[in-house]
Amino acid sequence: MTARPAPLDDGMIEALRSIVGDNRLSTSASVLEQHGKDESYHAAHAPDVVVFAHSTEEVRDIVKVCAESKVPIIPYGVGTSLEGHVAALHGGVCIDLSEMNEILRVNAEDMDVVVQPGVTRIQLNEHLRDTGLFFPIDPGADASLGGMTSTRASGTNAVRYGTMRENVLALTVVLADGRVIRTARRARKSAAGYDLTRLFVGAEGTLGVITEVTVRLYGIPEAISSAVVSFPTLKGAVDSAITTIQCGIPIARVELLDEVQMDAVNKFSDLDYPVQPTLFLEFHGSEAGVKEQVETVGGICTDFGGGDFQWATKTEDRNKLWKARHDTGYAAAALKPGCGFWATDVCVPISRLTECILETKKDIEASNLTAPIVGHVGDGNFHLVILVDPDKPDDTAAAERLNERMVMRALAMEGTCTGEHGVGYGKIDFLVAEHGEAMSVMRTLKRSLDPDNIMNPGKILHV
C-alpha cells in the first residue's frame, strides 16, 4: 500500500485551479470533511482538495494532473455509500461529480437514457415522468447513477428488474492515465470482445472515473399494487418470500422487516402495523396479471401463517409505504438516540436464506445489541441495522463480532459478503475469504489498469 503522500503542493493546486476555475475548487475544512465521509460507520478521511468537475474533458485533465504526480483520486457522487468508499485514505484529490447532473439523451423508443454520473435516481425518474418510462433500480438512498454503477447497486426492485449489472448498457470512463474510453454501444446485447462495461460496474472508482452512464429503462406498468402482510414468525415471512420466487411469480418487490424494525418504522413513520415480522410487497403488470400474482402470493402467505394483505393502491399511500421502507435505517437509529447505525449486507442462495436469517437472529439476541433485520429477501439479500453507541467500545466490538459471524455464515452457505453495498475499505478482508485465489486476478487487473495505484486507493483490494 502506498504511504500517504505529502499534502499537495501549491503548483498542483494551481494546475487544478486552471482546469476548473476558482469557484469549483475547495480546500475549506468543512468541504474536505464532508467529502471524506459516506453514510457508513467507517472513519472519515478527508481529501486534500475537492474539485467540482463539469465535463468528461475536465475529469480527464484533472486525472492527468494527478497521474503526473501520482496523487490519489477519489470520485464522489452524493456520498450515500455504506462501506467507506469515498474516504480519502491516502489523501489526494476528490473529484465531486454531483454537478455533472445533466440528463443527456432520453432514447424513449429504445428504452434507454444517457446521463452524466451526478444525476440521481429520483431526478431521473422525475425527468422521465411524461415518457411512460421509468428507471427501476432503487437502493433506498437518492444515490447518483455514477455511484450506483460503481457500487453495483440494486435494492428493492432488483428481484424483478435486476441490478446495475444487468441495467447498465454503456459507460464513458476516464482511465488512470487520462485516456477516455466508451465501453460499449447502445445495442441491447453484444458479443464484441471483453465486457468492459461489467468490469467498471462495481469497480468502486478503483479502475477509472465514470463520466457518462447509459442505462435501460422500462415501461411504467399498467397496474401497480403494494401490500403489507404480517406473520407470527420470522420463518413464515422468509419462507413465503422464498416460495414466491421458487414459483416464478414476477413480483416487483418483496421486502422483509422483522418485528424490531416494524416497531421502529411504526414510531418513526407514524404507522400502526402489527409489531411482527412483515413483508412489504409490490406487484407490477397488467390489471389481470397483478390480480393473478396477488392471488397466488396471498395463498402462499396464508400457507405460512401470514395475515390479511393491507393494501396501498393509491400512489400517495404507496409512496408513504416505500418511504417508510427506505427510512428503516433512520427509524432504527431513532430507537436509541445517540447511537449510530452499522448497515451490514450479505446475500445467500435463497434455499439457505431462512436458516441464515434465523441463525443471525439468534446471534443478535445473544449480543445485547439492538439490530433490526431488513432484507431484499427475494434475492437472498439481507441487512442488519446494528445500533452502536459511539461512547461504548463494547458496542463496537460486539457489532464487529456480529457482522463477522454473519458474513462468515453467508460465505459458508455459498453466499457473498456483500449483495449490494460493495467493498469500500470496510470489507476488504472478507473479500479475500470469499474469493481466495481469484483475488490475485483482481490484483492483476488493478495493477494493469492503474499501475501507480492512484484510483481510489485502499478500496476493494490491497495492491
Next chain:
Amino acid sequence: MTARPAPLDDGMIEALRSIVGDNRLSTSASVLEQHGKDESYHAAHAPDVVVFAHSTEEVRDIVKVCAESKVPIIPYGVGTSLEGHVAALHGGVCIDLSEMNEILRVNAEDMDVVVQPGVTRIQLNEHLRDTGLFFPIDPGADASLGGMTSTRASGTNAVRYGTMRENVLALTVVLADGRVIRTARRARKSAAGYDLTRLFVGAEGTLGVITEVTVRLYGIPEAISSAVVSFPTLKGAVDSAITTIQCGIPIARVELLDEVQMDAVNKFSDLDYPVQPTLFLEFHGSEAGVKEQVETVGGICTDFGGGDFQWATKTEDRNKLWKARHDTGYAAAALKPGCGFWATDVCVPISRLTECILETKKDIEASNLTAPIVGHVGDGNFHLVILVDPDKPDDTAAAERLNERMVMRALAMEGTCTGEHGVGYGKIDFLVAEHGEAMSVMRTLKRSLDPDNIMNPGKILHV
C-alpha cells in the same frame, strides 16, 4: 502476433500423454482437421495435437505443460461457433472438453445448476425435465455450455430471459499459468469486487479455459403458445416486433424470417407457410397471461398488416416449428446446392432496426447473391445467411462487401458488429472500428492475464 512455433516436440507430446493417457490424445490427421474448423466459412487451421480432458485438474496440468513451452492452447467444445473461434491459427494444443459433460449439481430450490463445460443445452434440458425447470438460452445449435459462455451466446429466447451474460452465475477457470480460480459464489447478486464472471463470459478462451459453469434456471411456464404470422412487407414484420418490445410485452420469442428464408424453410422442413416476411412468436406465462399477450400482440400485428396467427400449441407442433427456425442455415444452403453459407450477425438499438434491415435488403438485391434474413428482432439482432459458391471468387468478394456494409451500417447506428456470434478471428478488424480506444484496454487485460499469448491466440484481438 506470435509466429507459428515449430511443431510440438516429442517431449511435449509425452508430457501431455502422461496427463491424459494414450487413449485421450490424438495426432491423427482427421481428428486434427475436425478440431481446426467450426461451422463458419472461415478457413480451418488444425492444431498439432488434440487432448480430451476429463477434469479441471487435467486441464490445469495440460495448461502448465503448454505454458512452460509457450505453446498455444485452444479450448474446444462441440465446434458450433461461427467466426473461426476454434481455428488453431498458430498451431498448438486443442483441449477438447466435450467429454467433460457431467451435470454436477442441480440446485432446484435455488434454480441453478453446476455443469461441466462439455454439457450441451439439449442434454441439460433433458436432464432437467423432471424438475419443472429449464435452461432457456438457445442459440439454435446444440452448443456446449462452455462454448456458449465463451461466446456470450444468446439466441431465440434472449428477448425474455437474457443472454449468457445475464445467466451465468459463476465459473471455474484455469488461467494461462495454470492457476485455478472460481469467479463467484452462487448468490443471485453480489457487489464483492470486480466482476470476474463477466470478464470470462465472451472472452472466447483468450483469457483462460472454463472448466465449470453455474447457470440460472427458470420454471417451465404454465402455458406456452407458439404462432406464425405473415406480413405483406418486411417493414410491417419488423415494426410489429419493435412495437411489441416497446409496449413491454414479455414475449418469449419473436423471430423474423424474410420471404427468401420462408421459401427455403418450407422446402427444407416440409412446411407450407406463405412465402412472405414472417414472425415466429412464442408466449410464456400463466394461461391468462399468455391469452392477454396474444391479444395485444395480435392487435399490433394486424395494425402493421399481418395476417392471422397460425398456432402451434401442442409440444410436438412447437418443436417442429422451432426446429424449422433452427435449421434456417441448412435450409438456406439447400436453396443452392454446392454453396456454403456465411452467417453474419449485427445488433442495433431497436429504433434503428427497421431502417437497418431494409437498407441491408437493398444491398442484398444489388449484390446478385442469395442471402435470406433471419433475426432475433426483439433484441435488435439479425443475420444474413449468405450463400457462397466456393468455386466462384466473385461470390466470396461480394459476400465480403455485403458483410462489411452491414457491419458498418450497424456501427453507424450505435450498434455492434456482433450481437451473439462473437469475434473469433473473423471480426477482429471490425472490433477496432467499434471500440476505438477501448481496444487498448482489452489488450492491457489480455497481456496482464496471458503475457505469453498462449490462450487461443489470434482471436478477439491482436496483441
